[in-house]
Amino acid sequence: MRRSMRGTAAVVGVGETDYYRHGQAPDPEFVLCLKAILAACRDAGLDPTEIDGFASYSNDRNDPPTLATALGVRELRFSNMQWGGGGGGGAGAVANAAAAIAGGLADCVVVYRALAQGQFGRFGQGPQSATVSGDLALTVPYGQMSPAQWYAPKVTRFMHEHDIGQEALRAIALASYHHAQSNPRAVMYGRPLTEAAYDESRWITEPFHLYDCCQENDGAAALILVSAERAKDLKPTPAFVLGAAIGAGYRVHSTPAGFATPDLASSHFKTLAPRLYDMAGVGPADVDVVQCYENFTGGVLMALVEHGFFAPDEAMEFLRLENLIAPAGRLPLNTSGGNLAECYMHGLELQIEAVRQLRGESTSQVPDVDLSLAVAGPMVTPVSTVLFGSEAAV
Amino acid sequence: MSQSYLPHGLPIPVPERNGLSAPYWQGLREERLRVQRNPRTGVYQWPPQWIAYDDQGFDLEWVDVAPRGVVYSWTRVWHPVHPALKDACPYIVVVVELPHAGDVRMLGNLLGDPRQEVTIGAEVEALFEHHADAQPPFSLLQWRLANGAQPAP
Numbered sequence A: 001m002r003r004s005m006r007g008t009a010a011v012v013g014v015g016e017t018d019y020y021r022h023g024q025a026p027d028p029e030f031v032l033c034l035k036a037i038l039a040a041c042r043d044a045g046l047d048p049t050e051i052d053g054f055a056s057y058s059n060d061r062n063d064p065p066t067l068a069t070a071l072g073v074r075e076l077r078f079s080n081m082q083w084g085g086g087g088g089g090g091a092g093a094v095a096n097a098a099a100a101i102a103g104g105l106a107d108c109v110v111v112y113r114a115l116a117q118g119q120f121g122r123f124g125q126g127p128q129s130a131t132v133s134g135d136l137a138l139t140v141p142y143g144q145m146s147p148a149q150w151y152a153p154k155v156t157r158f159m160h161e162h163d164i165g166q167e168a169l170r171a172i173a174l175a176s177y178h179h180a181q182s183n184p185r186a187v188m189y190g191r192p193l194t195e196a197a198y199d200e201s202r203w204i205t206e207p208f209h210l211y212d213c214c215q216e217n218d219g220a221a222a223l224i225l226v227s228a229e230r231a232k233d234l235k236p237t238p239a240f241v242l243g244a245a246i247g248a249g250y251r252v253h254s255t256p257a258g259f260a261t262p263d264l265a266s267s268h269f270k271t272l273a274p275r276l277y278d279m280a281g282v283g284p285a286d287v288d289v290v291q292c293y294e295n296f297t298g299g300v301l302m303a304l305v306e307h308g309f310f311a312p313d314e315a316m317e318f319l320r321l322e323n324l325i326a327p328a329g330r331l332p333l334n335t336s337g338g339n340l341a342e343c344y345m346h347g348l349e350l351q352i353e354a355v356r357q358l359r360g361e362s363t364s365q366v367p368d369v370d371l372s373l374a375v376a377g378p379m380v381t382p383v384s385t386v387l388f389g390s391e392a393a394v
Numbered sequence B: 001m002s003q004s005y006l007p008h009g010l011p012i013p014v015p016e017r018n019g020l021s022a023p024y025w026q027g028l029r030e031e032r033l034r035v036q037r038n039p040r041t042g043v044y045q046w047p048p049q050w051i052a053y054d055d056q057g058f059d060l061e062w063v064d065v066a067p068r069g070v071v072y073s074w075t076r077v078w079h080p081v082h083p084a085l086k087d088a089c090p091y092i093v094v095v096v097e098l099p100h101a102g103d104v105r106m107l108g109n110l111l112g113d114p115r116q117e118v119t120i121g122a123e124v125e126a127l128f129e130h131h132a133d134a135q136p137p138f139s140l141l142q143w144r145l146a147n148g149a150q151p152a153p
Helices: A029-044 A064-071 A086-102 A135-137 A146-160 A166-180 A194-199 A274-281 A297-306 A311-319 A339-342 A348-359 B020-029
Strands: A009-016 A053-057 A078-082 A108-117 A203-205 A215-228 A239-247 A289-292 A371-376 A381-389 B034-037 B061-064 B066-075 B093-100 B103-107 B123-131 B139-143
Touching: A009 A029, A009 A086, A009 A348, A029 A064, A029 A108, A029 A215, A053 A064, A053 A086, A064 A078, A078 A086, A086 A108, A086 A215, A086 A239, A086 A348, A086 A381, A108 A339, A108 A348, A146 A203, A146 A297, A146 A311, A146 B066, A146 B093, A166 A194, A166 A311, A166 A339, A203 B066, A215 A348, A239 A274, A239 A348, A274 A381, A289 A297, A289 A348, A297 A311, A297 B123, A339 A348, A348 A371, A348 A381, A381 B066, B020 B034, B020 B139, B103 B139
Parallel strands: A053 A078, A053 A108, A289 A371
Antiparallel strands: A009 A215, A009 A239, A108 A215, A239 A381, A371 A381, B034 B061, B066 B093, B066 B123, B093 B103, B123 B139
C-alpha cells in the first residue's frame, strides 16, 4: 500500500504578532507566542482550547505543556519538536503537524515560532566563551563563527562551478524588497531597495552583501492545521498539505562542520524535492508561487535549482527581477518580502504567505494559485519543504 | 612562528572533555597534521568522530598526512561578529581539500594579503601557528599558497 498523507490535513488559520526589529518587541517572547496562536485561532474561527497538538522547530523556547496549560487546552495529544536544522525545520513542523493529523494522533495542531532576541541572544553573533571544543574548535579560531560565514563557501563553490554572477543573488534580494513595499506588515515596508543600493552595500562576507543576509527580528507566527474533513466546516479557504519532505542527502554535516560535507555546493534539497513532488503528484512546472527561506540569497539560488525550477547554468537568465515578482513573473518568489524584508520570523512567515497565496489574500497576489510551495532553511540539515494545494489541486 | 593571522582574544580551541579530538590538537603542537582513518578499509574521515562511517567500526586510527591541499572554496569576511575581530577585517577563510587523504576537508585562514584574489583549485601548504602564551597553549593549522608564491599586496 502506498503510504502518503497527501491532502489529509489543511492549514485553516494563520496569525502573527506585529513584527519588530530585533530587541524591539514590547512583550516577552512567551506573550508574543500566545498572541500569534490566538490570532491564528481567530482567523480559523476555532476556540483555542480545541488545540490538542503543538509543533515547532529550532528549539523554540516556548514548550507545549506550558502553552497548553496557559491556553486552557483540554487535552494535549501531540507535543513535537523538529530536531535540528534551525530554520530548516519550518516546513518540517508543518509536515509533522499534518502527519500527526493524518495518523490520528491529534485533531487540531498549531505550528508556531516566537523570537524575542532582546530578551534572549542574537543569532548573528559569534561565541563569547573563553574556549571552544568539538566542531566549533575547527572553525571559530579562524574567525568563522556566524551563519553567514559558515554558509558562504557553499555558495562561492556553487557560483564557481556554474559561472554564476552576483546579479543572480541581487535579483533574489530585490524580489523580496519589491514585495515588501506592498506589505504593511513588513519591517522593510516603505524602504525599497535598488540595484545601485545593493551594489554599493557593504560586504558581510563574500559573496554576501548586506542585502543578501536575513534580518534578525522579534515577533511570533502561528498556523493551525486540522483534518481535511474538519477544514470544510471552517470559514477560511483551506490550504491542503499536498506533499512534504524533511531531511538531507548523504553525510551532510551539521553546522559548523558543514565544510566537510561531500556535496558542499548544495542547499540539500536534492533528495527531498523528488519525494515532495512524488507525494504531491505534481512537478515543478505546476507550481504557481514559491516562498523560499532566505537565510542568505545564495541558499535560495541553490534551493530553486534543486526544486527543479531551472538548471544551474540557466540561473543567470532565470534569476532576473521581472521573472520573480507577482503577479505575472515566471516564478513569483517571496511575495510577502520574506526573511529579508518582511520579517525574519525564522521562516514561519513564509509558510503563512504560502497559505495566503492559496486563499487569494497576499499583498502581492498571484492570480489563480492552486499550488503554493514553501521551502525552509536551505544549506542547513535537516531542511524541509512543503507544497500546499487548493481544493481543486487535491 | 610567533605572530598570528588573527588577533588574540578569540575563543581558545580545546579538546572535548572526552578527548575525541585530542590527538589532532596535540599533533598540531608537534607540527604534525593528523586525521582519522579506518584501519580496515583505509577510508579517511574528518572531522573527528567515534565511529567509521563506512563499516561502523569503533577503532579508528590517527594517521599523519602531508600538510598540503587544494583550495575547495573560500570566503572573505568583512563584518566582524566578535569583539576581538573588530579591527581585523577583512580576513580570508579557506576550505581546503586534501586529495592525498581521501579528499577530507578542513578550514583555515589563507595567509598573506587579505585582499588577494583567491583561486579555487590553488595548491596550498599548511603551517603551524603556535599560540604558546595562550592559556591553555594551542596551535592552529593555517594555509598559504604553495611554494611560497604569495601574491603581491
